[in-house]
Amino acid sequence: MSYWLFKSEPVSFSINDLARAPGRRTAWDGVRNYQARNMLRDEMKKGDRAFFYHSSCEVPGITGIVAIVREGYPDATAFDPKDHHFDADSDPRAARWFTVDVKLVRKFARTITLEELRQHAGGKLKDLQLLMRGNRLSVMPVSAKGWEFILSLA
Numbered sequence: 161m162s163y164w165l166f167k168s169e170p171v172s173f174s175i176n177d178l179a180r181a182p183g184r185r186t187a188w189d190g191v192r193n194y195q196a197r198n199m200l201r202d203e204m205k206k207g208d209r210a211f212f213y214h215s216s217c218e219v220p221g222i223t224g225i226v227a228i229v230r231e232g233y234p235d236a237t238a239f240d241p242k243d244h245h246f247d248a249d250s251d252p253r254a255a256r257w258f259t260v261d262v263k264l265v266r267k268f269a270r271t272i273t274l275e276e277l278r279q280h281a282g283g284k285l286k287d288l289q290l291l292m293r294g295n296r297l298s299v300m301p302v303s304a305k306g307w308e309f310i311l312s313l314a
Contacts, residue, residue, distance in 0.1 A: 162203065163307040164210035165290055166226065166262070167298045175212045175223040175267055184264040185229060188299075189237045190245040192257060196299040201232040201258040203301075210262065211302065211310065213290070214271070221273035222310065230261035268314050276313065284309045 166188060168174065178186055191197055208228040214220055234255030237245040250256045274290075281291045289300040302310070 162205065162208045163302040163304060164199070164204065164208060164228075165213050165222070165300050165302050166210045167213045167215040169216045170214045171217070174214065175264070178212070178226070178262075178264045179267060181264075185261060187235070187259045188262050189235045189259040191235070191259070191298055192245065192247070193297060193299075196297050197256075197258055199299050199301070200260050204228050204232060204260050206231055209265065209307070211307075212264075215298075219271055219273055221271040221276070222268065222314075223271050224267040225265040226262040227265050228260050229263045232258040232260050235259040270314075272310060272313050277310070280309070 170176075173186075178184060188200070191200060206228055210226050210228065211222045212224045212226050213222050234252070235245070235257040237243040238247040238250040238255070238257040239252050240246055241248075245257075247257060277285060277288065278291060281288070285291060285306055287303055288306050289295050289297065
């Protein structure tokens with residue numbers, strides 16, 4: 161099993177939105193970065209776990225856990241001119257962008273804040289990409305040790 165972190169702006173899609181979704185499940189669509197796309201398409205497997213992270217908000221941080229329930233497949237939002245993730249250069253016959261389906265596993269009782277995570281940047285979370293300067297990926301891997309440590313904070 162691999163571990164991940166998925167970032168979402170709560171004004172666009174929050175963990176509460178996921179909790180209200182049918183079956184507490186959704187496609188993690190709209191990713192438009194090639195490195196993140198490659199992870200969605202090639203590396204994420206059914207059963208993997210990911211932290212749900214609220215970004216670009218008053219208190220950014222990890223709010224819960226999701227499971228990958230469907231492996232990478234073409235992101236239909238890229239082909240829909242009415243969707244704000246539309247990519248006019250995308251071809252349905254040779255998909256450029258991919259998504260996975262996620263299901264809510266657990267919503268944390270409290271947010272593990274970015275500030276709290278930063279307190280461990282020199283130690284237990286020194287390899288957490290989220291804390292590395294210049295990292296703006298919306299999807300990133302988390303080591304097994306980092307995963308266990310963050311769970312201990314919850």
